[in-house]
Amino acid sequence: MPELPEVETTRRALLPHILGQKITNINLYNPNLRWKVDGTVIKQAYQQTICDVQRRAKYLIFQASNGFLLSHLGMSGHWKLTDKSAERLKHDHLQIDFDDFCLRYNDSRRFGSFQWIEGQATNHTGFSHLGIEPIENPNFPYDFDIDFLKKALKNRKTPIKPTLMNQKIIVGVGNIYANEALFLAGINPKKLAHRISKAKLEKLVEAIICVLNQAVKAGGTTLKDFINPNNKTGYFQLSLNVYGREKEPCHKCQQSIQKIIQAQRATFYCPTCQK
DNA sequence: CGTATCTCCTGCAAGC
DNA sequence: TGCTTGCAGGAGATAC
Structure with a gap:
Protein backbone atom coordinates (compact mmCIF):
# COMPACT_ATOMS: atom_id res chain seq x y z
CA MET A 1 0.00 0.00 0.00
CA SER A 128 20.56 9.78 8.24
CA HIS A 129 20.51 6.72 5.99
CA LEU A 130 17.44 8.04 4.17
CA GLY A 131 17.71 9.86 0.86
CA ILE A 132 16.26 13.14 -0.29
CA GLU A 133 12.62 14.20 0.07
CA PRO A 134 11.31 14.61 -3.48
CA ILE A 135 8.42 16.96 -2.77
CA GLU A 136 7.69 19.75 -0.34
CA ASN A 137 7.75 18.63 3.26
CA PRO A 138 6.93 21.12 6.01
CA ASN A 139 9.44 19.62 8.45
CA PHE A 140 12.37 18.27 6.46
CA PRO A 141 14.53 19.64 3.63
CA TYR A 142 13.42 18.69 0.11
CA ASP A 143 15.80 20.28 -2.41
CA PHE A 144 15.41 17.63 -5.08
CA ASP A 145 16.59 18.75 -8.52
CA ILE A 146 18.55 17.77 -11.62
CA ASP A 147 21.94 18.42 -10.04
CA PHE A 148 21.12 16.15 -7.15
CA LEU A 149 19.79 13.36 -9.35
CA LYS A 150 22.68 13.51 -11.82
CA LYS A 151 25.20 13.19 -9.02
CA ALA A 152 23.23 10.52 -7.17
CA LEU A 153 22.97 8.26 -10.24
CA LYS A 154 26.47 8.80 -11.57
CA ASN A 155 27.85 5.52 -10.24
CA ARG A 156 24.65 3.47 -10.21
CA LYS A 157 24.87 0.60 -12.64
CA THR A 158 21.47 -0.85 -11.78
CA PRO A 159 18.38 -0.44 -13.96
CA ILE A 160 16.69 2.89 -13.27
CA LYS A 161 13.41 1.43 -12.04
CA PRO A 162 14.67 -0.46 -8.97
CA THR A 163 17.13 2.41 -8.41
CA LEU A 164 14.26 4.87 -8.07
CA MET A 165 12.86 2.65 -5.34
CA ASN A 166 16.14 2.76 -3.39
CA GLN A 167 15.26 4.77 -0.28
CA LYS A 168 18.90 5.71 0.29
CA ILE A 169 18.74 7.89 -2.82
CA ILE A 170 15.20 9.28 -3.07
CA VAL A 171 12.61 8.50 -0.44
CA GLY A 172 8.93 7.80 -0.84
CA VAL A 173 8.92 6.32 -4.33
CA GLY A 174 7.70 2.74 -4.30
CA ASN A 175 6.64 0.38 -7.03
CA ILE A 176 3.57 2.20 -8.31
CA TYR A 177 5.08 5.67 -8.55
CA ALA A 178 8.43 4.45 -9.92
CA ASN A 179 6.54 2.84 -12.82
CA GLU A 180 4.38 5.92 -13.37
CA ALA A 181 7.23 8.44 -13.18
CA LEU A 182 9.27 6.52 -15.77
CA PHE A 183 6.31 6.47 -18.12
CA LEU A 184 5.81 10.23 -17.78
CA ALA A 185 9.52 10.80 -18.39
CA GLY A 186 9.60 8.43 -21.39
CA ILE A 187 12.39 6.32 -19.89
CA ASN A 188 12.68 2.56 -20.31
CA PRO A 189 12.78 0.96 -16.83
CA LYS A 190 15.65 -1.32 -17.92
CA LYS A 191 17.93 1.60 -18.78
CA LEU A 192 20.92 1.66 -16.46
CA ALA A 193 20.77 4.60 -14.09
CA HIS A 194 24.21 6.01 -14.88
CA ARG A 195 23.62 5.94 -18.64
CA ILE A 196 20.58 8.21 -18.76
CA SER A 197 21.07 11.54 -20.53
CA LYS A 198 20.80 14.83 -18.71
CA ALA A 199 17.76 15.77 -20.80
CA LYS A 200 15.98 12.58 -19.72
CA LEU A 201 16.99 13.09 -16.09
CA GLU A 202 15.47 16.56 -16.21
CA LYS A 203 12.24 14.99 -17.39
CA LEU A 204 12.51 12.38 -14.67
CA VAL A 205 12.86 14.96 -11.89
CA GLU A 206 9.80 16.72 -13.22
CA ALA A 207 7.88 13.44 -13.59
CA ILE A 208 8.63 12.26 -10.04
CA ILE A 209 7.56 15.57 -8.53
CA CYS A 210 4.49 15.71 -10.72
CA VAL A 211 3.27 12.17 -10.09
CA LEU A 212 3.78 12.41 -6.32
CA ASN A 213 2.05 15.78 -6.05
CA GLN A 214 -0.85 14.60 -8.18
CA ALA A 215 -1.19 11.47 -6.09
CA VAL A 216 -1.15 13.44 -2.83
CA LYS A 217 -3.83 15.69 -4.30
CA ALA A 218 -5.88 12.60 -5.15
CA GLY A 219 -5.58 11.22 -1.63
CA GLY A 220 -3.27 8.40 -2.69
CA THR A 221 -3.85 5.27 -4.73
CA THR A 222 -6.33 2.66 -3.55
CA LEU A 223 -5.76 -0.62 -5.35
CA LYS A 224 -7.00 -3.06 -2.78
CA ASP A 225 -6.99 -1.82 0.72
CA PHE A 226 -5.56 1.65 1.18
CA ILE A 227 -7.98 3.66 3.22
CA ASN A 228 -7.26 6.92 5.00
CA PRO A 229 -7.98 7.43 8.71
CA ASN A 230 -11.38 8.92 7.86
CA ASN A 231 -12.35 5.79 5.98
CA LYS A 232 -11.97 7.32 2.53
CA THR A 233 -10.23 5.71 -0.43
CA GLY A 234 -7.80 7.55 -2.68
CA TYR A 235 -8.51 7.96 -6.37
CA PHE A 236 -5.12 8.24 -8.06
CA GLN A 237 -5.64 4.70 -9.40
CA LEU A 238 -7.88 6.38 -12.00
CA SER A 239 -4.84 8.25 -13.32
CA LEU A 240 -2.44 5.31 -13.61
CA ASN A 241 -0.85 5.05 -17.04
CA VAL A 242 1.05 1.78 -16.71
CA TYR A 243 0.86 0.21 -13.25
CA GLY A 244 -1.39 -2.86 -13.32
CA ARG A 245 -2.22 -2.33 -17.01
CA GLU A 246 -0.45 -5.31 -18.60
CA LYS A 247 -1.69 -5.93 -22.17
CA GLU A 248 -3.92 -2.86 -22.05
CA PRO A 249 -3.38 -0.08 -24.62
CA CYS A 250 -0.91 2.71 -23.83
CA HIS A 251 -2.72 5.97 -23.21
CA LYS A 252 -0.33 7.74 -25.60
CA CYS A 253 0.32 5.33 -28.48
CA GLN A 254 -2.19 2.47 -28.02
CA GLN A 255 0.56 -0.18 -28.04
CA SER A 256 0.09 -2.79 -25.38
CA ILE A 257 1.67 -2.21 -21.96
CA GLN A 258 4.26 -4.83 -21.02
CA LYS A 259 4.95 -6.42 -17.67
CA ILE A 260 8.41 -7.63 -16.67
CA ILE A 261 10.02 -8.54 -13.35
CA GLN A 262 12.91 -6.46 -11.99
CA ALA A 263 14.46 -7.16 -8.60
CA GLN A 264 11.53 -9.46 -7.82
CA ARG A 265 9.04 -6.68 -8.47
CA ALA A 266 6.52 -6.14 -11.24
CA THR A 267 7.48 -3.44 -13.73
CA PHE A 268 4.99 -2.07 -16.26
CA TYR A 269 5.97 0.05 -19.23
CA CYS A 270 5.23 1.00 -22.82
CA PRO A 271 8.05 -0.28 -25.07
CA THR A 272 7.19 2.35 -27.68
CA CYS A 273 6.97 5.45 -25.50
CA GLN A 274 9.77 4.52 -23.08
CA LYS A 275 13.20 4.31 -24.68
C1' DC B 1 30.86 1.01 -0.88
C1' DG B 2 27.52 -1.11 -4.49
C1' DT B 3 24.69 -4.98 -5.95
C1' DA B 4 21.74 -9.23 -5.86
C1' DT B 5 18.94 -12.16 -3.28
C1' DC B 6 16.14 -13.64 0.45
C1' DT B 7 12.92 -12.79 3.94
C1' DC B 8 9.07 -11.59 7.18
C1' DC B 9 3.17 -12.24 6.91
C1' DT B 10 -1.75 -12.75 5.37
C1' DG B 11 -5.21 -12.38 1.78
C1' DC B 12 -6.74 -12.92 -2.55
C1' DA B 13 -7.15 -14.32 -7.30
C1' DA B 14 -5.93 -17.44 -10.85
C1' DG B 15 -5.42 -22.01 -12.39
C1' DC B 16 -6.26 -26.75 -12.26
C1' DT C 1 -16.52 -26.50 -5.45
C1' DG C 2 -12.08 -26.95 -3.42
C1' DC C 3 -7.41 -27.26 -3.45
C1' DT C 4 -2.64 -25.33 -4.58
C1' DT C 5 0.25 -21.75 -6.18
C1' DG C 6 1.94 -17.29 -6.85
C1' DC C 7 1.82 -12.63 -6.13
C1' DA C 8 1.02 -8.05 -3.56
C1' DG C 9 2.31 -1.36 -2.43
C1' DG C 10 8.61 -2.30 1.79
C1' DA C 11 13.04 -2.57 3.16
C1' DG C 12 16.52 -4.72 6.40
C1' DA C 13 19.95 -8.56 6.56
C1' DT C 14 23.28 -11.01 4.37
C1' DA C 15 26.71 -12.54 1.11
C1' DC C 16 29.70 -11.39 -2.48
Whole structure:
Protein backbone atom coordinates (compact mmCIF):
# COMPACT_ATOMS: atom_id res chain seq x y z
CA MET A 1 0.00 0.00 0.00
CA PRO A 2 1.73 2.98 1.31
CA GLU A 3 4.22 4.99 -0.64
CA LEU A 4 4.82 8.68 -0.01
CA PRO A 5 1.39 9.92 -1.16
CA GLU A 6 -0.46 7.43 1.02
CA VAL A 7 1.62 8.25 4.09
CA GLU A 8 1.20 11.97 3.43
CA THR A 9 -2.54 11.48 2.98
CA THR A 10 -2.62 9.69 6.32
CA ARG A 11 -0.62 12.48 7.98
CA ARG A 12 -2.92 15.20 6.68
CA ALA A 13 -6.03 13.30 7.71
CA LEU A 14 -4.74 12.67 11.24
CA LEU A 15 -3.33 16.12 11.98
CA PRO A 16 -6.53 18.12 12.61
CA HIS A 17 -7.95 15.37 14.80
CA ILE A 18 -5.06 14.69 17.13
CA LEU A 19 -3.12 17.97 17.31
CA GLY A 20 -3.11 19.13 20.93
CA GLN A 21 -4.81 15.94 22.10
CA LYS A 22 -3.49 14.00 25.05
CA ILE A 23 -2.96 10.27 24.85
CA THR A 24 -5.09 8.84 27.64
CA ASN A 25 -4.35 5.19 27.07
CA ILE A 26 -2.53 2.81 24.76
CA ASN A 27 -3.31 -0.82 24.09
CA LEU A 28 -0.88 -3.05 22.29
CA TYR A 29 -3.00 -5.97 21.17
CA ASN A 30 -0.30 -7.68 19.16
CA PRO A 31 3.41 -6.83 19.50
CA ASN A 32 4.45 -9.17 16.68
CA LEU A 33 5.00 -6.71 13.88
CA ARG A 34 8.08 -6.44 11.70
CA TRP A 35 10.09 -6.08 14.88
CA LYS A 36 8.63 -7.08 18.20
CA VAL A 37 7.16 -3.96 19.80
CA ASP A 38 8.17 -3.82 23.44
CA GLY A 39 6.12 -2.30 26.24
CA THR A 40 8.41 0.74 26.30
CA VAL A 41 6.38 2.23 23.49
CA ILE A 42 3.34 2.06 25.67
CA LYS A 43 4.94 3.51 28.76
CA GLN A 44 6.73 6.40 27.07
CA ALA A 45 3.82 7.67 24.98
CA TYR A 46 1.28 7.46 27.75
CA GLN A 47 -0.10 10.87 28.87
CA GLN A 48 1.83 12.68 26.14
CA THR A 49 0.22 15.48 24.17
CA ILE A 50 0.57 15.40 20.38
CA CYS A 51 2.17 18.65 19.23
CA ASP A 52 2.70 17.73 15.57
CA VAL A 53 2.22 14.98 13.01
CA GLN A 54 5.08 14.82 10.55
CA ARG A 55 6.37 12.65 7.74
CA ARG A 56 9.91 11.67 6.79
CA ALA A 57 10.14 9.34 3.80
CA LYS A 58 7.42 6.72 4.34
CA TYR A 59 7.54 7.13 8.12
CA LEU A 60 4.76 8.78 10.05
CA ILE A 61 5.82 10.76 13.12
CA PHE A 62 3.59 11.44 16.11
CA GLN A 63 5.56 14.19 17.83
CA ALA A 64 5.02 14.90 21.52
CA SER A 65 6.95 17.30 23.75
CA ASN A 66 9.76 14.96 24.77
CA GLY A 67 9.67 12.21 22.21
CA PHE A 68 7.91 10.81 19.19
CA LEU A 69 6.19 7.65 18.06
CA LEU A 70 7.58 6.52 14.72
CA SER A 71 5.16 4.50 12.63
CA HIS A 72 5.97 2.69 9.41
CA LEU A 73 3.02 1.18 7.56
CA GLY A 74 4.90 -1.59 5.78
CA MET A 75 2.80 -3.05 2.97
CA SER A 76 -0.65 -3.19 4.44
CA GLY A 77 -0.71 -0.95 7.52
CA HIS A 78 -3.23 1.82 8.00
CA TRP A 79 -4.50 4.06 10.79
CA LYS A 80 -8.17 4.57 11.45
CA LEU A 81 -9.95 7.19 13.54
CA THR A 82 -12.80 5.55 15.38
CA ASP A 83 -14.95 5.36 18.50
CA LYS A 84 -13.39 3.64 21.46
CA SER A 85 -16.50 1.50 21.67
CA ALA A 86 -16.25 0.31 18.07
CA GLU A 87 -15.68 -3.40 17.70
CA ARG A 88 -12.06 -4.33 17.23
CA LEU A 89 -11.27 -5.77 13.82
CA LYS A 90 -9.04 -8.63 12.84
CA HIS A 91 -5.44 -7.30 12.52
CA ASP A 92 -6.00 -4.26 14.75
CA HIS A 93 -2.65 -4.34 16.57
CA LEU A 94 -2.36 -1.04 18.42
CA GLN A 95 -4.89 1.39 19.83
CA ILE A 96 -4.15 4.93 20.99
CA ASP A 97 -6.91 6.52 23.06
CA PHE A 98 -7.66 10.23 23.28
CA ASP A 99 -10.49 11.82 25.27
CA ASP A 100 -13.31 11.35 22.77
CA PHE A 101 -12.02 8.89 20.19
CA CYS A 102 -9.18 6.54 19.42
CA LEU A 103 -6.74 5.64 16.69
CA ARG A 104 -6.35 2.04 15.66
CA TYR A 105 -3.51 0.57 13.63
CA ASN A 106 -4.56 -2.30 11.38
CA ASP A 107 -2.01 -4.31 9.40
CA SER A 108 -2.83 -7.72 7.95
CA ARG A 109 0.67 -8.52 6.75
CA ARG A 110 2.36 -7.15 9.86
CA PHE A 111 5.27 -5.59 7.97
CA GLY A 112 4.71 -2.31 9.78
CA SER A 113 6.71 -1.15 12.79
CA PHE A 114 6.67 1.18 15.81
CA GLN A 115 9.36 2.86 17.80
CA TRP A 116 9.32 5.42 20.58
CA ILE A 117 12.28 7.78 20.27
CA GLU A 118 13.33 10.53 22.68
CA GLY A 119 13.57 14.12 21.44
CA GLN A 120 12.46 15.89 18.31
CA ALA A 121 12.10 13.98 15.05
CA THR A 122 13.55 16.91 13.12
CA ASN A 123 16.85 16.35 14.99
CA HIS A 124 16.74 12.57 14.82
CA THR A 125 20.05 11.10 13.61
CA GLY A 126 18.42 7.76 12.85
CA PHE A 127 17.07 9.18 9.59
CA SER A 128 20.56 9.78 8.24
CA HIS A 129 20.51 6.72 5.99
CA LEU A 130 17.44 8.04 4.17
CA GLY A 131 17.71 9.86 0.86
CA ILE A 132 16.26 13.14 -0.29
CA GLU A 133 12.62 14.20 0.07
CA PRO A 134 11.31 14.61 -3.48
CA ILE A 135 8.42 16.96 -2.77
CA GLU A 136 7.69 19.75 -0.34
CA ASN A 137 7.75 18.63 3.26
CA PRO A 138 6.93 21.12 6.01
CA ASN A 139 9.44 19.62 8.45
CA PHE A 140 12.37 18.27 6.46
CA PRO A 141 14.53 19.64 3.63
CA TYR A 142 13.42 18.69 0.11
CA ASP A 143 15.80 20.28 -2.41
CA PHE A 144 15.41 17.63 -5.08
CA ASP A 145 16.59 18.75 -8.52
CA ILE A 146 18.55 17.77 -11.62
CA ASP A 147 21.94 18.42 -10.04
CA PHE A 148 21.12 16.15 -7.15
CA LEU A 149 19.79 13.36 -9.35
CA LYS A 150 22.68 13.51 -11.82
CA LYS A 151 25.20 13.19 -9.02
CA ALA A 152 23.23 10.52 -7.17
CA LEU A 153 22.97 8.26 -10.24
CA LYS A 154 26.47 8.80 -11.57
CA ASN A 155 27.85 5.52 -10.24
CA ARG A 156 24.65 3.47 -10.21
CA LYS A 157 24.87 0.60 -12.64
CA THR A 158 21.47 -0.85 -11.78
CA PRO A 159 18.38 -0.44 -13.96
CA ILE A 160 16.69 2.89 -13.27
CA LYS A 161 13.41 1.43 -12.04
CA PRO A 162 14.67 -0.46 -8.97
CA THR A 163 17.13 2.41 -8.41
CA LEU A 164 14.26 4.87 -8.07
CA MET A 165 12.86 2.65 -5.34
CA ASN A 166 16.14 2.76 -3.39
CA GLN A 167 15.26 4.77 -0.28
CA LYS A 168 18.90 5.71 0.29
CA ILE A 169 18.74 7.89 -2.82
CA ILE A 170 15.20 9.28 -3.07
CA VAL A 171 12.61 8.50 -0.44
CA GLY A 172 8.93 7.80 -0.84
CA VAL A 173 8.92 6.32 -4.33
CA GLY A 174 7.70 2.74 -4.30
CA ASN A 175 6.64 0.38 -7.03
CA ILE A 176 3.57 2.20 -8.31
CA TYR A 177 5.08 5.67 -8.55
CA ALA A 178 8.43 4.45 -9.92
CA ASN A 179 6.54 2.84 -12.82
CA GLU A 180 4.38 5.92 -13.37
CA ALA A 181 7.23 8.44 -13.18
CA LEU A 182 9.27 6.52 -15.77
CA PHE A 183 6.31 6.47 -18.12
CA LEU A 184 5.81 10.23 -17.78
CA ALA A 185 9.52 10.80 -18.39
CA GLY A 186 9.60 8.43 -21.39
CA ILE A 187 12.39 6.32 -19.89
CA ASN A 188 12.68 2.56 -20.31
CA PRO A 189 12.78 0.96 -16.83
CA LYS A 190 15.65 -1.32 -17.92
CA LYS A 191 17.93 1.60 -18.78
CA LEU A 192 20.92 1.66 -16.46
CA ALA A 193 20.77 4.60 -14.09
CA HIS A 194 24.21 6.01 -14.88
CA ARG A 195 23.62 5.94 -18.64
CA ILE A 196 20.58 8.21 -18.76
CA SER A 197 21.07 11.54 -20.53
CA LYS A 198 20.80 14.83 -18.71
CA ALA A 199 17.76 15.77 -20.80
CA LYS A 200 15.98 12.58 -19.72
CA LEU A 201 16.99 13.09 -16.09
CA GLU A 202 15.47 16.56 -16.21
CA LYS A 203 12.24 14.99 -17.39
CA LEU A 204 12.51 12.38 -14.67
CA VAL A 205 12.86 14.96 -11.89
CA GLU A 206 9.80 16.72 -13.22
CA ALA A 207 7.88 13.44 -13.59
CA ILE A 208 8.63 12.26 -10.04
CA ILE A 209 7.56 15.57 -8.53
CA CYS A 210 4.49 15.71 -10.72
CA VAL A 211 3.27 12.17 -10.09
CA LEU A 212 3.78 12.41 -6.32
CA ASN A 213 2.05 15.78 -6.05
CA GLN A 214 -0.85 14.60 -8.18
CA ALA A 215 -1.19 11.47 -6.09
CA VAL A 216 -1.15 13.44 -2.83
CA LYS A 217 -3.83 15.69 -4.30
CA ALA A 218 -5.88 12.60 -5.15
CA GLY A 219 -5.58 11.22 -1.63
CA GLY A 220 -3.27 8.40 -2.69
CA THR A 221 -3.85 5.27 -4.73
CA THR A 222 -6.33 2.66 -3.55
CA LEU A 223 -5.76 -0.62 -5.35
CA LYS A 224 -7.00 -3.06 -2.78
CA ASP A 225 -6.99 -1.82 0.72
CA PHE A 226 -5.56 1.65 1.18
CA ILE A 227 -7.98 3.66 3.22
CA ASN A 228 -7.26 6.92 5.00
CA PRO A 229 -7.98 7.43 8.71
CA ASN A 230 -11.38 8.92 7.86
CA ASN A 231 -12.35 5.79 5.98
CA LYS A 232 -11.97 7.32 2.53
CA THR A 233 -10.23 5.71 -0.43
CA GLY A 234 -7.80 7.55 -2.68
CA TYR A 235 -8.51 7.96 -6.37
CA PHE A 236 -5.12 8.24 -8.06
CA GLN A 237 -5.64 4.70 -9.40
CA LEU A 238 -7.88 6.38 -12.00
CA SER A 239 -4.84 8.25 -13.32
CA LEU A 240 -2.44 5.31 -13.61
CA ASN A 241 -0.85 5.05 -17.04
CA VAL A 242 1.05 1.78 -16.71
CA TYR A 243 0.86 0.21 -13.25
CA GLY A 244 -1.39 -2.86 -13.32
CA ARG A 245 -2.22 -2.33 -17.01
CA GLU A 246 -0.45 -5.31 -18.60
CA LYS A 247 -1.69 -5.93 -22.17
CA GLU A 248 -3.92 -2.86 -22.05
CA PRO A 249 -3.38 -0.08 -24.62
CA CYS A 250 -0.91 2.71 -23.83
CA HIS A 251 -2.72 5.97 -23.21
CA LYS A 252 -0.33 7.74 -25.60
CA CYS A 253 0.32 5.33 -28.48
CA GLN A 254 -2.19 2.47 -28.02
CA GLN A 255 0.56 -0.18 -28.04
CA SER A 256 0.09 -2.79 -25.38
CA ILE A 257 1.67 -2.21 -21.96
CA GLN A 258 4.26 -4.83 -21.02
CA LYS A 259 4.95 -6.42 -17.67
CA ILE A 260 8.41 -7.63 -16.67
CA ILE A 261 10.02 -8.54 -13.35
CA GLN A 262 12.91 -6.46 -11.99
CA ALA A 263 14.46 -7.16 -8.60
CA GLN A 264 11.53 -9.46 -7.82
CA ARG A 265 9.04 -6.68 -8.47
CA ALA A 266 6.52 -6.14 -11.24
CA THR A 267 7.48 -3.44 -13.73
CA PHE A 268 4.99 -2.07 -16.26
CA TYR A 269 5.97 0.05 -19.23
CA CYS A 270 5.23 1.00 -22.82
CA PRO A 271 8.05 -0.28 -25.07
CA THR A 272 7.19 2.35 -27.68
CA CYS A 273 6.97 5.45 -25.50
CA GLN A 274 9.77 4.52 -23.08
CA LYS A 275 13.20 4.31 -24.68
C1' DC B 1 30.86 1.01 -0.88
C1' DG B 2 27.52 -1.11 -4.49
C1' DT B 3 24.69 -4.98 -5.95
C1' DA B 4 21.74 -9.23 -5.86
C1' DT B 5 18.94 -12.16 -3.28
C1' DC B 6 16.14 -13.64 0.45
C1' DT B 7 12.92 -12.79 3.94
C1' DC B 8 9.07 -11.59 7.18
C1' DC B 9 3.17 -12.24 6.91
C1' DT B 10 -1.75 -12.75 5.37
C1' DG B 11 -5.21 -12.38 1.78
C1' DC B 12 -6.74 -12.92 -2.55
C1' DA B 13 -7.15 -14.32 -7.30
C1' DA B 14 -5.93 -17.44 -10.85
C1' DG B 15 -5.42 -22.01 -12.39
C1' DC B 16 -6.26 -26.75 -12.26
C1' DT C 1 -16.52 -26.50 -5.45
C1' DG C 2 -12.08 -26.95 -3.42
C1' DC C 3 -7.41 -27.26 -3.45
C1' DT C 4 -2.64 -25.33 -4.58
C1' DT C 5 0.25 -21.75 -6.18
C1' DG C 6 1.94 -17.29 -6.85
C1' DC C 7 1.82 -12.63 -6.13
C1' DA C 8 1.02 -8.05 -3.56
C1' DG C 9 2.31 -1.36 -2.43
C1' DG C 10 8.61 -2.30 1.79
C1' DA C 11 13.04 -2.57 3.16
C1' DG C 12 16.52 -4.72 6.40
C1' DA C 13 19.95 -8.56 6.56
C1' DT C 14 23.28 -11.01 4.37
C1' DA C 15 26.71 -12.54 1.11
C1' DC C 16 29.70 -11.39 -2.48
